[in-house]
Amino acid sequence: MTEQAQDNTPVFSIEKIYVKDLSLEVPNAPQCFLERDAAEIGLQMQTGAEAVGEGVFNVVLTLTVTAKIGEKTQFLIEAAQAGIFQIRNVPNEELEPIVAVACPNILFPYARETISDAVTRAGFPPVLLAPVNFEAIYRERQQQQAEQASTPLQ
Numbered sequence: 594m595t596e597q598a599q600d601n602t603p604v605f606s607i608e609k610i611y612v613k614d615l616s617l618e619v620p621n622a623p624q625c626f627l628e629r630d631a632a633e634i635g636l637q638m639q640t641g642a643e644a645v646g647e648g649v650f651n652v653v654l655t656l657t658v659t660a661k662i663g664e665k666t667q668f669l670i671e672a673a674q675a676g677i678f679q680i681r682n683v684p685n686e687e688l689e690p691i692v693a694v695a696c697p698n699i700l701f702p703y704a705r706e707t708i709s710d711a712v713t714r715a716g717f718p719p720v721l722l723a724p725v726n727f728e729a730i731y732r733e734r735q736q737q738q739a740e741q742a743s744t745p746l747q
Contacts, residue, residue: 604648604681605691610703613653614673617711618666625667626716632660632667634720640727642692648681652696656704658712658720670711674704690731697727 660667
C-alpha cells in the first residue's frame, strides 16, 4: 500500500472518555428516605459536539434524571459524559451521523453507569436506564429540520 493510500484511510478512534460534569441533589432528605412509594423516574437527554483540533471532536452526552413521588423530588442527577474522538478522512456527509449517533452510542453505557453509581451512593436503589436508539433520534431530528425548511414563511 502506498503512503498516499494510507493517508486517506478513514480513521475513527476513541482518544479519551471522561465525566465532564456530575451533580446530585437530594432536596428532601432525610424525609425522602422514609417514603415507601416507588418514585417516578424522568429522563432528559441532550448531545453536543465541537471540533477541538484537526479531525478531533469532543462529544458530550448529558443525562438528567429526576425521581419524584408526587410533587416531591427524591433526587435530581445530571451527568455530562464526554469523549474525545479522532475522526479523519471521512466525507463531510458522513461526519454528522458519526458524531450524532456513533459517539453517543459509545458514551451512553458510561453515562448510565455514572448515573447508577451516583444514585446508589446517595442511598437510593440503582437507576437502570433503558438503551437509547440514537439513530432514531437523529433521523427524527433530520425529518423535523426538513419539514421546517420546507414550510413557507408567512
